[in-house]
Amino acid sequence: MxxxxxxxxxxxxxxxxxxxxxxxxxxxxxxxxxxxxxxxxDLNGIAELLLKASPLMLIAVGLACGYRANVWNIGAEGQLILGAIFAGGVALYFYGSDSKLVLPAMVLAGAVGGMLWASIPAFLRTRFNTNEILVSLMLVYVANLLLSWLVHEPWRDPEGLNFPQSKQFTETALYPMLIEGTRLNFGFLISLAAIAAGYVFLNRSFMGFQMRVAGLADAAAKYAGFSGRRMIWLGIL
Known part of the structure; x- marks a missing residue:
């Protein structure tokens, strides 16, 4: 089924x-x-397909965890945008740096940015019992407007011929390519690893079991002593 x-x-x-x-x-x-x-x-077409699928795969893993706990976060686009803003901010702050720590710092900042944005509907749901569907959806538009403001104002490239874009990231801020001659990069492998980790988390961990129980039978989860607030936070973050 x-x-x-x-x-x-x-x-x-x-x-x-x-x-x-x-x-x-x-x-x-x-x-x-x-x-x-x-x-x-051709190979380039397949590579482009996998490239565009990579962020969607990451989003799907995060949403699947929430849906298992019956937490309906539909604002993943906004959380992805905030993650990109945080990661881009790190890249621009260290613009021109040759340090190999720039890329890991960007990945960490991106995760933190997405979690901070997701924490808004989580907090409002657990504190004021708001509807996480509406809150997370509305925050997508806020995230889009924030990104638009950044590339039109403080982050605009002065040498970008007045286009709304930031400076081009340096090589240290970019994933290495997987297939030469295409744009498919190491991010695709990270997405595959995230899928595997998400499967193990949901199906082989006690916390994943708690989320599944909370999603299937909230009363049973409460009877077993599982924290509903905790499940909401985990499901959204």
Whole structure:
């Protein structure tokens, strides 16, 4: 049953797409080829797909932990943006540095930034019983506006021809490439490691067991002495 929903969604997408393209007078098979096959026709296309999937994989791991505990955080985009802002701030602060510690510091700062942003709906939920769905969603727009302000004002590159962008990061602030000639970098391997760690955490740890119990039966979790507030914080962070 766990695999039925995505398979059903994929099947309905194909059926709906077939009907839509046929109604528009287009060949559905050619359209599907353009959408699903053409972008990955070569190594560079596959690398781009994996590159774009890497942050989504990280987001999915974090959200899966929350959903297991019945905590509905849908503001992962905003938390990703804040993580990027914190990491970018470190890169710009140490701009021009040759230290190999810049990249690890960026990773750590990114994690802290995302957790700080996620702590807002967690605090409001546990302190005032607010709806984490609405709070986390609204914070996405705040994060986008904050990023826009940074690249338009204090972080704008004075040599960037007035484009809203920061300075280009130096090599020490970038992940090494995995495949030469493509943009696929070491971040993809980190995402794979995060998936494995998330699986072990949810299915092989006592804390993951607590989260699953809290998500399936809140009353049973309370009876067992599991802290509901703690599960909310863990699920969102």
């Amino acid at each position: 766990a695999y039925l929903s995505p398979l059903l969604a994929a099947g309905l997408t194909i059926v709906a797409g077939f009907i839509l393209f046929s109604a528009l007078g287009k060949n559905p098979l050619e359209a599907f080829h353009t959408f699903f096959i053409y972008p990955i026709r």
